[in-house]
Amino acid sequence: MKHLLRELPPVHELQKSDRFTDLVEKSLINESQVTKVIQGELDDLRDKLLACNLPIENGSKQTFIEYIWNNTEEKVRKFQQDRLVRVINATGTVLHTNLGRARLSEQAISHVASVAGSYSNLEYRISEGKRGSRHDILEDLLTEITGAEAAMVVNNNAAAVYLVLRALAKDKEVIVSRGQLVEIGGSFRVSSIMEESDAQLVEVGTTNKTHLYDYQNAISDNTSMILKVHTSNFKTIGFTESVSTDDLVNLKNQHPELIFYEDLGSGSLYDFKESGIGDEPVVRDVIKSGVDLVSFSGDKLLGGPQAGIIVGKKEYIQSLKKHQLARVLRVDKMTFAGLEKTLRAYLSEQAAVDELPTVRDILKTEEHILEQVNLFSSQMGELSEPYNLEIIKGSSQIGGGTMPGVELPTYLIAVKHKNSSTEELAKNLRNGKPSVVTRIKDDKVLLDFRTITEQEMPELLERFGSLVRC
Ligand SMILES: *Cc1c(COP(=O)(O)O)cnc(C)c1O
Numbered sequence: 345m346k347h348l349l350r351e352l353p354p355v356h357e358l359q360k361s362d363r364f365t366d367l368v369e370k371s372l373i374n375e376s377q378v379t380k381v382i383q384g385e386l387d388d389l390r391d392k393l394l395a396c397n398l399p400i401e402n403g404s405k406q407t408f409i410e411y412i413w414n415n416t417e418e419k420v421r422k423f424q425q426d427r428l429v430r431v432i433n434a435t436g437t438v439l440h441t442n443l444g445r446a447r448l449s450e451q452a453i454s455h456v457a458s459v460a461g462s463y464s465n466l467e468y469r470i471s472e473g474k475r476g477s478r479h480d481i482l483e484d485l486l487t488e489i490t491g492a493e494a495a496m497v498v499n500n501n502a503a504a505v506y507l508v509l510r511a512l513a514k515d516k517e518v519i520v521s522r523g524q525l526v527e528i529g530g531s532f533r534v535s536s537i538m539e540e541s542d543a544q545l546v547e548v549g550t551t552n553k554t555h556l557y558d559y560q561n562a563i564s565d566n567t568s569m570i571l572k573v574h575t576s577n578f579k580t581i582g583f584t585e586s587v588s589t590d591d592l593v594n595l596k597n598q599h600p601e602l603i604f605y606e607d608l609g610s611g612s613l614y615d616f617k618e619s620g621i622g623d624e625p626v627v628r629d630v631i632k633s634g635v636d637l638v639s640f641s642g643d644k645l646l647g648g649p650q651a652g653i654i655v656g657k658k659e660y661i662q663s664l665k666k667h668q669l670a671r672v673l674r675v676d677k678m679t680f681a682g683l684e685k686t687l688r689a690y691l692s693e694q695a696a697v698d699e700l701p702t703v704r705d706i707l708k709t710e711e712h713i714l715e716q717v718n719l720f721s722s723q724m725g726e727l728s729e730p731y732n733l734e735i736i737k738g739s740s741q742i743g744g745g746t747m748p749g750v751e752l753p754t755y756l757i758a759v760k761h762k763n764s765s766t767e768e769l770a771k772n773l774r775n776g777k778p779s780v781v782t783r784i785k786d787d788k789v790l791l792d793f794r795t796i797t798e799q800e801m802p803e804l805l806e807r808f809g810s811l812v813r814c
Contacts, residue, residue: 345396351405352390353412358382363413371420381419385412432780432800432807434773436754436792438705439744443781445643445650446744447701452648452685459681466677479665481680485687486655489613490627492638494661496654497683498673502532504639504652505607509541509569511667512603512660516568518543521554523586524573528609528745534573543569553585559595563602570595570602572635574609574625579748589625593634603660604636610746611640611653613690614703621706622747627655636660642679644744647702648686649679701797706742708794710753716793717755720801724757727809732760740794758788761811769811776807 358364359379368375389408392399400411431443439445448456469476479496486495498504509518518538525547527533538545546567548558559570570592589606596604612624624645630638637660642651652673654664664670689695696703714735721733736758739751761769766787773780773789783790796804 348403433795434791436740436794437743446647449699452682455685456681492655494658498652501641501652503673509543513543513568518569572606608640610644612645622750647700649682734758757791
């Protein structure tokens, strides 16, 4: 096969082709970059020939030229595509971590766009014409909504946990129940973050049971903090016991030098319990019970941008704001803008339900979903030739490591393609524009309309239609 090496076209010959000029003209990539891609393809083909691995049927100069152009054009096309793209989430999982967790409200999106496209008062007090602090921007909104004395915002809740431990418990002991040494999302472990922060972990109790006396017995002269971690993503059932927030507040009150910090994980500002969904504590209630510091995520149940929110006693929040790490973990104006409008919605319960996609989707009723499902399946009817559709009952999850075990009743459309496999159908749906991510169960593609908006329905229909046409 080595004799074919002679047939490889030289780069300068390819550069003279119309396809070269076309590619440079139509793409945002300049001549030298296109040349680099061609060179890479040539090298690759040469290696293949040397390894007696002919990638095309008839090796000749003409087929090699064609092969190299096809590959080059495909590479350039791929390079031109956006890396971060919009996805239609047909899984029904409201806070799908892999799909970017919470969707922002219209109000939040336009506020982000407005602040991002202009200068802003991020660190400036307009009335005084003086320098201000970004840490103060949302403080009054946060204290109003949670009832806490003070508040600040950092990059995410993992950062919040790290900052609290490092700033307030470095080289001191922090008591945590063994039942709460959780791992979240595979990359955040309470024990590891504690090690990084140089706080000394004092584990008490057992995996399934921790008693108040376990905490009492562990308090020493070097204890600075009791940490309670919300076991967001799993449930222990059976012979279990944990110590309530109220009991830990009482214990802390007997030791005024101790800080009681609760990592709430999701940190709901809306009481989903009232709608019979889960038993997630509401931040306001946790603060009211007397916990010194509480932290939670901005993009879980709260339904805002990625952020970590810390609320609690003023003296502690002040030290956190002054710590060097506050600068390291600070957030951008776009986050503040998105978070501001998200928080504002919570000033009225109705606005939270009407405006915030996360709250709305979690509360979306079966009846509403069934209406969407019926509408979609009747529209699909017109092009359903190659598809088998079935409407079935099922359940959606909240996701994002929150409310484990909570199943929201839903209706699903189960789709089968008559001529292609279920895996193939799911893959084709994923790989188009916009990408559609589905669930697969019992060899059927499932569409859960809990997370599909009415605006997305025509696009989804179009995607099925385009699969039929091709
Ligand atoms: C999700 C979670 C975190 C991490 O929050 P991020 O905002 O994802 O960084 C920390 N602690 C608990 C208990 C969580 O549930």
